[in-house]
Amino acid sequence: MQAEEILKQHLAKTISLTDEQFAYVASHFKQQSYKKGQAIISEGDKVDHEYFVLSGCLKSFFINDDVKMYILQFAMPTWWASDYNALYNQTRATINLDCITDAEVLSISNADREKLCNELHPVEHFFRWRTNKGFVASQKRLLSFMNNDAKKRYEELMTLYPALYNMVPKHLIAAYLGVSRETLSRLYHS
Amino acid sequence: MQAEEILKQHLAKTISLTDEQFAYVASHFKQQSYKKGQAIISEGDKVDHEYFVLSGCLKSFFINDDVKMYILQFAMPTWWASDYNALYNQTRATINLDCITDAEVLSISNADREKLCNELHPVEHFFRWRTNKGFVASQKRLLSFMNNDAKKRYEELMTLYPALYNMVPKHLIAAYLGVSRETLSRLYHS
Numbered sequence: 360m361q362a363e364e365i366l367k368q369h370l371a372k373t374i375s376l377t378d379e380q381f382a383y384v385a386s387h388f389k390q391q392s393y394k395k396g397q398a399i400i401s402e403g404d405k406v407d408h409e410y411f412v413l414s415g416c417l418k419s420f421f422i423n424d425d426v427k428m429y430i431l432q433f434a435m436p437t438w439w440a441s442d443y444n445a446l447y448n449q450t451r452a453t454i455n456l457d458c459i460t461d462a463e464v465l466s467i468s469n470a471d472r473e474k475l476c477n478e479l480h481p482v483e484h485f486f487r488w489r490t491n492k493g494f495v496a497s498q499k500r501l502l503s504f505m506n507n508d509a510k511k512r513y514e515e516l517m518t519l520y521p522a523l524y525n526m527v528p529k530h531l532i533a534a535y536l537g538v539s540r541e542t543l544s545r546l547y548h549s
Numbered sequence: 550m551q552a553e554e555i556l557k558q559h560l561a562k563t564i565s566l567t568d569e570q571f572a573y574v575a576s577h578f579k580q581q582s583y584k585k586g587q588a589i590i591s592e593g594d595k596v597d598h599e600y601f602v603l604s605g606c607l608k609s610f611f612i613n614d615d616v617k618m619y620i621l622q623f624a625m626p627t628w629w630a631s632d633y634n635a636l637y638n639q640t641r642a643t644i645n646l647d648c649i650t651d652a653e654v655l656s657i658s659n660a661d662r663e664k665l666c667n668e669l670h671p672v673e674h675f676f677r678w679r680t681n682k683g684f685v686a687s688q689k690r691l692l693s694f695m696n697n698d699a700k701k702r703y704e705e706l707m708t709l710y711p712a713l714y715n716m717v718p719k720h721l722i723a724a725y726l727g728v729s730r731e732t733l734s735r736l737y738h739s
Contacts (some may be wrong), residue, residue, distance in 0.1 A: 476677070
């Protein structure tokens with residue numbers, strides 16, 4: 360499917376735009392290709408864009424003071440990703456975003472998103488609901504971290520993203536759950 | 550200060566409304582008083598409203614499978630609180646919201662917020678940015694949970710909410726940080 364068609368179908372789940380409006384919105388996005396392992400955002404970067412995934416899988420992650428990697432989010436097709444703290448507050452990146460597989464994305468700048476939201480009320484509605492869903496997912500992730508039961512968290516993850524099991528190496532699933540590979544191995548064999 | 554004036558000043562930081570538009574928006578909020586310790590949302594409740602804090606301090610919290618309490622968020626004056634997962638997805642509450650002190654709030658229903666966002670583009674803009682900020686705060690909270698350094702997390706919390714130290718009992722600050730009272734005591738005496 361063409362990139363614009365994927366974006367069009369994605370927006371149409373939440374808002375109605377005329378063909379002319381959609382073409383105008385789409386003209387603010389830029390298609391980009393990344394290779395497996397390639398960094399999109401690195402800690403310390405200036406962050407000006409957010410990314411809509413067309414194909415492949417991204418991960419946003421954080422390396423803590425003990426040099427342990429934690430995964431904040433996987434981003435699969437039609438998911439959005441960025442360092443939103445850095446993007447919205449115009450500060451330097453505190454997290455990393457890179458590619459688990461080869462990936463195609465559409466990027467839009469912070470300034471262009473704000474311009475479109477101001478010009479087209481339905482676009483503002485779309486982005487409000489996009490962030491509402493992101494906020495709720497983030498709160499759920501926090502609750503899952505607070506709940507000690509690793510088995511339950513593993514099952515929640517597999518229900519939320521069934522495609523993940525085959526798409527993502529096991530050590531990255533362990534880094535998302537905050538458990539060791541050995542613990543993860545016990546979970547998916549039980 | 551009158552409740553409406555607090556809401557007016559809060560909205561005016563992000564959007565411009567005419568006096569007539571503001572009066573219309575304000576007419577959808579309802580003022581409510583709660584006593585210290587009183588529950589606003591309990592696990593299992595149907596959730597139809599969100600709450601804008603006028604005075605006092607609320608906490609949203611979660612009891613895990615080991616009956617350990619974790620605090621998701623403190624909500625001080627001009628902060629918003631609800632179980633947003635339950636509110637947006639029209640499911641039952643999975644977290645609790647109650648009052649650390651006596652509190653005055655303005656409540657608005659899910660349906661009324663959506664109606665106002667649809668009728669007034671600036672109101673949709675306001676709520677998009679309100680959620681953007683909540684999303685970023687939630688991501689920061691997640692990063693703070695992933696980072697092992699309890700001392701750094703304590704300092705971040707005190708920078709973020711300086712009023713908290715005097716307003717909130719120490720065992721609740723410990724429950725927010727996910728540390729024991731003994732560890733917390735070492736942190737604030739060091």
